[in-house]
Amino acid sequence: MTVFICSLFLPKTVQFNLPGNSRRRHTLSKRQKAFEPPKPPPVVSTVDVQPSLFTPRPDITPPHTPVDEPTSPDPFANEDGFRIHFPHSDNSPADKGSKSWGGRADQPKSRASTPPPADIFESSRTLQKATEMGRRGIVKPRSLIRSESHDKVFASASWRVINADQGNGGLRNAAMAAARDGKLSDYTWVGTLGMPTDALEGTQQKQDIEDTLATEHDMLAVFCSDKDFDGHYSHFCKQMLWPVFHYQIPDNPKSKAYEDHSWKYYVKVNQAFADKIVQNWKRGDVIWIHDYHLLLVPGMIRKKLPEAKIGFFLHVAFPSSEVFRCLAVRKELLEGMLGANLIGFQIQEYTRHFLLTCSRILTVEATPEGLQLEDRFVEVVHNAIGIDPVSLNKHREETEVKKWLAVMQERYQGKRLIVARDKLDHVRGVRQKLLAYELFLNKNPEWRENTVLIQVALSSGEPTELDAAVSDIVTRVNSSWANLAYQPVVYLKQDIDYAQYLALLSIADALMITSQREGMNLTSHEYLFCQDGKIFPDKKHGSLILSEFTGTSSLFGKNELSVNPWDYRQCADAIKQALEMSQEEKTRRWEKLYQCVVHQTGSHWFTEFLSHLDRSYEEQHKRDQTYVPRLSMSSVSAKYANAQRRLFILDYEGTLVSWGPVNQIIPVSPQRTLDVLNDLLLDERNTVYVMSGRRPEELDRVFRRVPNLGLIAENGCFLKDCGKEEWVEMADASQITNWKESVKPIMQYYLERTPGAQIEERRCSLLFHYNNAEDYESASRQASDCASHVNDACESQRVHALAVDGAILVEPLDWTKCTAAQRVFEQLGEHMNSDQAHEQPVDFLMVVGDGREDEKVFKWANSLGSQKQIKDVITVSLGSRNTEAAATLTQGVSGVLNCLQRLASSS
Numbered sequence: 001m002t003v004f005i006c007s008l009f010l011p012k013t014v015q016f017n018l019p020g021n022s023r024r025r026h027t028l029s030k031r032q033k034a035f036e037p038p039k040p041p042p043v044v045s046t047v048d049v050q051p052s053l054f055t056p057r058p059d060i061t062p063p064h065t066p067v068d069e070p071t072s073p074d075p076f077a078n079e080d081g082f083r084i085h086f087p088h089s090d091n092s093p094a095d096k097g098s099k100s101w102g103g104r105a106d107q108p109k110s111r112a113s114t115p116p117p118a119d120i121f122e123s124s125r126t127l128q129k130a131t132e133m134g135r136r137g138i139v140k141p142r143s144l145i146r147s148e149s150h151d152k153v154f155a156s157a158s159w160r161v162i163n164a165d166q167g168n169g170g171l172r173n174a175a176m177a178a179a180r181d182g183k184l185s186d187y188t189w190v191g192t193l194g195m196p197t198d199a200l201e202g203t204q205q206k207q208d209i210e211d212t213l214a215t216e217h218d219m220l221a222v223f224c225s226d227k228d229f230d231g232h233y234s235h236f237c238k239q240m241l242w243p244v245f246h247y248q249i250p251d252n253p254k255s256k257a258y259e260d261h262s263w264k265y266y267v268k269v270n271q272a273f274a275d276k277i278v279q280n281w282k283r284g285d286v287i288w289i290h291d292y293h294l295l296l297v298p299g300m301i302r303k304k305l306p307e308a309k310i311g312f313f314l315h316v317a318f319p320s321s322e323v324f325r326c327l328a329v330r331k332e333l334l335e336g337m338l339g340a341n342l343i344g345f346q347i348q349e350y351t352r353h354f355l356l357t358c359s360r361i362l363t364v365e366a367t368p369e370g371l372q373l374e375d376r377f378v379e380v381v382h383n384a385i386g387i388d389p390v391s392l393n394k395h396r397e398e399t400e401v402k403k404w405l406a407v408m409q410e411r412y413q414g415k416r417l418i419v420a421r422d423k424l425d426h427v428r429g430v431r432q433k434l435l436a437y438e439l440f441l442n443k444n445p446e447w448r449e450n451t452v453l454i455q456v457a458l459s460s461g462e463p464t465e466l467d468a469a470v471s472d473i474v475t476r477v478n479s480s481w482a483n484l485a486y487q488p489v490v491y492l493k494q495d496i497d498y499a500q501y502l503a504l505l506s507i508a509d510a511l512m513i514t515s516q517r518e519g520m521n522l523t524s525h526e527y528l529f530c531q532d533g534k535i536f537p538d539k540k541h542g543s544l545i546l547s548e549f550t551g552t553s554s555l556f557g558k559n560e561l562s563v564n565p566w567d568y569r570q571c572a573d574a575i576k577q578a579l580e581m582s583q584e585e586k587t588r589r590w591e592k593l594y595q596c597v598v599h600q601t602g603s604h605w606f607t608e609f610l611s612h613l614d615r616s617y618e619e620q621h622k623r624d625q626t627y628v629p630r631l632s633m634s635s636v637s638a639k640y641a642n643a644q645r646r647l648f649i650l651d652y653e654g655t656l657v658s659w660g661p662v663n664q665i666i667p668v669s670p671q672r673t674l675d676v677l678n679d680l681l682l683d684e685r686n687t688v689y690v691m692s693g694r695r696p697e698e699l700d701r702v703f704r705r706v707p708n709l710g711l712i713a714e715n716g717c718f719l720k721d722c723g724k725e726e727w728v729e730m731a732d733a734s735q736i737t738n739w740k741e742s743v744k745p746i747m748q749y750y751l752e753r754t755p756g757a758q759i760e761e762r763r764c765s766l767l768f769h770y771n772n773a774e775d776y777e778s779a780s781r782q783a784s785d786c787a788s789h790v791n792d793a794c795e796s797q798r799v800h801a802l803a804v805d806g807a808i809l810v811e812p813l814d815w816t817k818c819t820a821a822q823r824v825f826e827q828l829g830e831h832m833n834s835d836q837a838h839e840q841p842v843d844f845l846m847v848v849g850d851g852r853e854d855e856k857v858f859k860w861a862n863s864l865g866s867q868k869q870i871k872d873v874i875t876v877s878l879g880s881r882n883t884e885a886a887a888t889l890t891q892g893v894s895g896v897l898n899c900l901q902r903l904a905s906s907s
């Protein structure tokens with residue numbers, strides 16, 4: 001059995017050795033290296049006003065940032081100084097930053113010719129201004145122009161597999177940890193190389209790369225054209241999904257958030273993944289798909305492999321339905337996800353949003369455990385990812401880390417360090433952080449010369465207005481408060497290597513995360529782990545300032561300094577609090593946070609999700625596969641004959657009579673049904689109830705000639721006991737009146753736009769019938785919008801809108817056929833006299849039904865049987881394989897009537 005781990009980027013990619021590389025850092029010979037003292041890592045500052053104080057003193061030689069050394073220069077090197085980061089170990093910061101796609105000099109350039117993202121045009125004025133002002137660190141968009149010679153060079157160059165510097169570090173670390181812990185044996189990654197590959201098309205290179213990855217690294221490479229990948233990743237993912245999932249609706253006039261051509265590329269890349277998996281899948285394999293780049297893959301695979309075991313995990317946040325519904329392709333995205341058997345989110349909030357969104361947009365039934373589709377149940381869970389303390393512990397013992405610690409200790413002696421490492425995009429809130437820090441320095445002069453904010457900012461790909469805005473703030477703060485010996489902000493607009501990262505986390509006094517939204521934030525976990533004082537005892541148990549809008553925050557129980565990143569004053573105060581907090585308080589807080597971090601590990605997350613997937617799949621499969629036996633007439637007859645107090649609860653339409661015309665009072669009495677019921681009731685040991693979604697008066701009219709019959713109307717909102725004349729309203733009438741007042745105008749609105757549709761008002765429910773509408777297609781769209789509208793507007797009123805056959809039914813959540821059946825059973829118990837105290841009020845219960853509402857009654861009845869509250873329980877569904885009932889009857893209504901008739905005649 002293989003586990004396929006599918007994420008957009010493979011953990012590996014390839015690096016080409018190209019002729020003619022002229023870049024200094026690549027041309028150092030071994031000899032030169034031996035003589036030339038290692039240079040400190042370049043500090044890319046957007047500010048030229050003063051020399052960086054980060055440059056180490058000559059007597060303390062910092063370790064050199066490790067680089068791989070291509071043997072030859074790169075003829076296609078960009079002149080913009082784009083710096084390549086070569087990770088030297090398998091591990092990396094859990095929250096890695098993704099480099100811009102196609103940006104590496106030792107990989108082919110993209111052939112995609114789609115226009116650069118809109119925000120480049122929008123920010124072009126800012127960009128131009130910034131360039132005029134001579135700012136460094138702002139790069140122009142890289143040219144996409146390639147030549148034939150470019151392709152030839154790559155086609156003949158040698159290459160090797162290296163660790164990729166893009167992708168989800170948290171996922172990769174978790175998988176490696178699970179494998180190390182012996183919980184994951186046979187697994188295969190499925191993903192792209194994270195580089196343009198058009199240049200390799202038709203070459204032996206491509207085949208060799210694919211084969212090497214498959215045979216030596218257990219990785220299946222997905223290839224798509226540069227154009228498709230660019231449209232998928234740079235456009236649809238980055239400009240639509242990423243902002244929307246993080247609550248930023250692109251709403252400028254040029255935005256195509258509501259409808260965008262890049263959708264088709266998203267579909268194509270998802271299809272390429274699905275095809276690759278389908279080609280390689282064998283029975284018993286597990287498919288686990290990751291993140292927002294691949295939302296359609298579960299559905300695409302399900303179409304081809306109905307039996308497959310598919311899990312999906314979303315690493316980023318899932319927004320409120322109000323935000324999600326802005327996406328033009330909202331239905332397609334949700335339906336894609338629902339191809340999975342189990343869908344996981346980081347925290348409960350995202351799970352709740354997803355359930356509500358599906359119930360509103362797709363009008364499917366949501367329960368706290370998941371979503372009931374027509375033919376399947378999809379389980380929905382939350383399970384937060386974590387870090388890998390074992391490998392973190394190992395790596396921080398490395399000499400490089402210790403060297404960097406010594407460098408920093410010397411450099412920042414006597415200073416308090418607030419550190420951070422974030423991707424530079426709007427969502428991560430770097431701008432807000434700098435503003436809060438500025439406010440902190442303005443308000444607290446006593447801290448001005450003692451505090452340094454070290455902000456590592458990872459490029460999010462393209463230069464934006466945000467680059468310029470952040471640079472402006474850095475300049476302002478530094479020019480306000482710096483002096484010859486002090487620089488309040490050290491702004492590194494580049495990534496740092498893993499050793500520097502670990503040193504930074506260990507020496508910090510506080511970590512400050514101000515994301516406006518974020519799935520988790522594993523940097524905080526790594527920081528807390530590094531603050532145990534093991535490798536740097538001088539400082540330990542530092543404070544964590546953490547945005548309340550991160551998933552991580554919901555795990556930490558406010559032991560961190562929780563902040564709202566939009567509240568600059570609060571953030572500034574939190575910095576002060578972090579720096580002035582007593583050591584005791586720091587330790588107390590840290591200990592609690594540390595416990596969370598070491599218990600909720602990546603390895604635990606990984607194995608927990610996979611075992612949940614196994615359980616969930618088995619449960620669903622058992623249900624699907626379970627052969628629900630045909631009702632055995634002889635067995636039922638024997639039980640019936642032995643029973644003294646029998647209760648029948650029988651569904652009406654579809655069970656006792658064929659479905660009647662919708663929205664009409666039933667015109668004819670189904671005579672045979674009435675005869676059978678009357679025959680059953682001739683035996684005094686029998687109590688019979690008919691349950692229905694119909695109104696009380698309709699049922700009265702139909703069953704007026706069956707005295708002593710009990711009735712349940714409007715799916716449990718009304719009850720009329722056997723032999724009684726009066727109906728009892730089970731539901732709270734004032735609550736019903738209130739929500740009806742809200743729902744009616746909404747239905748009216750859609751009715752006016754749907755010729756041929758009708759509204760039916762029942763006492764406790766409302767129906768929007770569109771079966772007879774003039775244009776059924778458009779009517780069903782209107783109906784579904786109507787349902788979402790109702791669900792949105794009446795969220796707090798304990799009602800839901802559901803799609804039923806040709807109609808939208810709006811009904812209360814608190815009264816169902818099951819609550820009514822339970823009431824009937826309780827009443828029968830209450831009527832027992834004291835002599836009968838030791839006897840069961842009912843010793844034979846038979847429930848027959850055909851619909852979704854009846855399933856709840858089957859479940860309830862079966863539980864009475866298994867708890868031995870009733871000796872014999874018989875639950876019968878008409879024909880459905882996926883049922884809670886213990887038996888089926890395939891001959892429809894006449895089968896039910898024959899069965900009841902035989903029982904009645906045997907009395």
Ligand SMILES: O=P(O)(O)OC[C@H]1O[C@H](O[C@H]2O[C@H](CO)[C@@H](O)[C@H](O)[C@H]2O)[C@H](O)[C@@H](O)[C@@H]1O
Binds near residue numbers: 315
């Ligand atoms: O930038 P992308 O290539 O589109 O990838 C998105 C981000 O994926 C990873 O972060 C997400 O997963 C983390 C682990 O589950 C979670 O902590 C984080 O909140 C999510 O956003 C990756 O670490 C980021 O660098 C990527 O930007």
